[in-house]
Amino acid sequence: MADKEYYAVQNLDENGEYRANKYNRRLGLEFSAVTPSLVTKVDALRTPLSDILTILENDGAVVLQNALPHSQIQSFRHAHQQVISRPDIQSMMKSQLHQSNLDEPAQSFYKSEQTTHDGLRLRTTARGRFDLKHLDRRDGPALAELSRTVDPLVLPPIIKNMLHHCMGSPWRVTTVGSIPTLPEAVGGDWHRDIGEGLFGEEQDVKLLPDYYFNALIPLGDVENESCGTEIVVGSHREGIGKLVDRRMVASGKAGDIIFFNGKCVHRGRPNVSGVSRDLVYIVYAAKWFEQGRNAVKEVQEWGSLGQPKGVRVIGELSSKL
């Protein structure tokens, strides 16, 4: 199965439609010229953990300022820049940037995918927005400088502490990647990082303990709030039916961490800053949550191509089986 077809199947919601469509209908496709208000920022060194956890519980997102030493960001930024400047990766970026399917109505979150000879995977989520993985020593292709410098960013003490309280399940680091976003990149699609969830988004946000968090680590020294991550705060507790449009922007600069619940509806804003906006992303998810297989080989004769039809009532909620 071709990559495009595979992702289209993976991205269907319970009505058999690309899952961003329901958010587009509810929240719209436009990006406001005026930057929405900002997700709460706290000083990671001075704010009591209980206050940070309260914000995270209420909003589903929080920005931790001064959470990482600048020297760590600088070392990683240098190693990362070396890698993304490689001719093979530059040529993959160029080819993905000029793909004609980026102008068609989207059918899937990932619009294309290529793998380098040494095992890095580059994907496009929208024109000018890329996802590069894996960068760490466990799942990455052992690019020495890259994995050495990303190491201290993977599980900083404050994140480990927070996860100890906010995760509702034994967890592990599942993904270490980066999001290079070129100048003039368009905005990304609305999504929840949990996708449609285990039992459909309604059941997951209401019934399941929190099992997925994402840390975004900005690499730039200059903050441009307008190009940040737009998050519908509170959406980690509400399905599409009653979703309240409380969109806010999470942004930061080198040293900060944007931390959010993977149940939140969110998207990247267009990059109007004139410079690349690069982020590291780290996914922490329940030990049982599987997102890391080679996706393209996954659904062929051994997986369902459509949505199963069964329905089971759980309390007031009904779950498609």
Ligand SMILES: O=C(O)CCC(=O)C(=O)O
């Ligand atoms: O590029 C961004 O600001 C958001 C990235 C994103 O949507 C994600 O990490 O799931």
